[in-house]
Amino acid sequence: MYNSMDAAKRPRTKLAGPYGHPFHPIAVTIPIGAWTCALVFDVAALFVRPPGFLELGAVWLIGVGIVGALLAAVLGLMDYVRLRAGDPVHRVATLHMVLNVFVVVCWAVSFFLRFFGEFNDSRVWTAVSDVVMLAILGVSGYLGGMLAYRYGVRVATEATQREGFDAANDLPRPAPDAPPKT
Numbered sequence: 001m002y003n004s005m006d007a008a009k010r011p012r013t014k015l016a017g018p019y020g021h022p023f024h025p026i027a028v029t030i031p032i033g034a035w036t037c038a039l040v041f042d043v044a045a046l047f048v049r050p051p052g053f054l055e056l057g058a059v060w061l062i063g064v065g066i067v068g069a070l071l072a073a074v075l076g077l078m079d080y081v082r083l084r085a086g087d088p089v090h091r092v093a094t095l096h097m098v099l100n101v102f103v104v105v106c107w108a109v110s111f112f113l114r115f116f117g118e119f120n121d122s123r124v125w126t127a128v129s130d131v132v133m134l135a136i137l138g139v140s141g142y143l144g145g146m147l148a149y150r151y152g153v154r155v156a157t158e159a160t161q162r163e164g165f166d167a168a169n170d171l172p173r174p175a176p177d178a179p180p181k182t
Contacts, residue, residue: 004083004084004087005152010082015075015078016075016078016079016154022075022079022154023075024072024075024076024078024079024154025144025148027068027071027072027075028068028069028072028076028141028144030064030065030067030068030069030071030072031065031066031068031069031072031104031107031137032065032137032141033065034061034062034064034065034068035061035062035065035107035130035133035134035137036134037061038057038058038061038062038065038130039127039130039131039134041054041055041057041058041061042054042055042058042123042126042127042130043127045058045123045126045127046123046124046127051123055114055123055126058114058126059111059114059115062107062110062111062114063111065107066104066107066108066111069100069103069104069107070104073097073100073101073104076096076097076100077097079093079153079154080093080094080097082153082154083153088151089147089151089153092143092146092147092151093143093147093153095143096140096143096144096147099136099137099139099140099143100137100140102136103133103136103137103140106129106133106136107133110126110129110130110133114126
């Protein structure tokens with residue numbers, strides 16, 4: 001019987017990654033890394049004179065993060081459409097997506113304000129806004145982890161996972177309440 005959980009584990013298209021190896025979690029490392037480095041550059045710009053090269057680096061890192069986030073969003077959307085509306089996993093995925101869209105929009109606004117020189121006299125504000133946006137991204141990342149590790153979205157089935165433990169299946173198992181052997 002093929003149910004909504006089975007559908008959530010299978011890619012709709014190979015572009016989303018093969019079964020058991022989704023591309024979305026790989027792609028999210030691009031914006032997370034770029035935006036974290038932008039924060040490092042913004043904090044360093046508070047202490048370095050002249051800070052211009054760090055500020056310019058932060059702008060480009062934010063741009064790289066936005067491009068990476070758009071790629072990750074497309075891949076995540078491919079996984080999202082496999083979820084059945086009304087299931088708890090769909091609600092978590094929707095919140096995950098809404099938070100991510102909000103963060104990308106905030107980073108895009110930050111990029112354009114910086115690119116056109118609106119933040120040049122607000123170095124503390126840029127670092128504070130980076131921290132706030134990364135904190136929201138962290139909440140969204142927690143929800144993404146919940147989708148994968150709790151609900152098993154795009155994770156191989158337990159039967160497939162069992163293949164990695166077949167040799168252990170031949171060993172006698174202790175009783176559930178037995179203390180572990182030392």
